[in-house]
Amino acid sequence: MRHIKPARRALTALLATTLLAGGVLLGQTATAAPAAAGTITCNISKLRADAHKERDRAAQLKRLGATTEARKALARADALERRARQCADADNNSKPPLWK
Numbered sequence: 001m002r003h004i005k006p007a008r009r010a011l012t013a014l015l016a017t018t019l020l021a022g023g024v025l026l027g028q029t030a031t032a033a034p035a036a037a038g039t040i041t042c043n044i045s046k047l048r049a050d051a052h053k054e055r056d057r058a059a060q061l062k063r064l065g066a067t068t069e070a071r072k073a074l075a076r077a078d079a080l081e082r083r084a085r086q087c088a089d090a091d092n093n094s095k096p097p098l099w100k
Contacts, residue, residue: 044091047081047087048080051078051081051084054073054074054076054080055073055077058071058074058077061073
């Protein structure tokens with residue numbers, strides 16, 4: 001009978017720990033906001049204007065001989081153009097909800 005007592009204590013401790021951890025996880029998932037809940041808005045014309053300014057800046061840097069900075073500015077301009085294209089595609093391809 002003596003060897004059953006430690007096993008019973010270990011099982012109860014394991015059960016209590018599991019229930020506690022499960023309750024914490026359940027509480028976190030119930031209160032956490034979904035990732036897609038926030039709406040993202042982008043100003044496509046501003047993104048394109050910023051990309052144009054970056055391209056002008058890159059051209060000026062290239063004329064001055066700062067090729068590394070010019071490449072970085074061109075990369076930023078490409079990223080801004082890509083983001084503007086993604087926003088435009090999202091606006092064009094999004095479907096309205098079924099209830100509207």
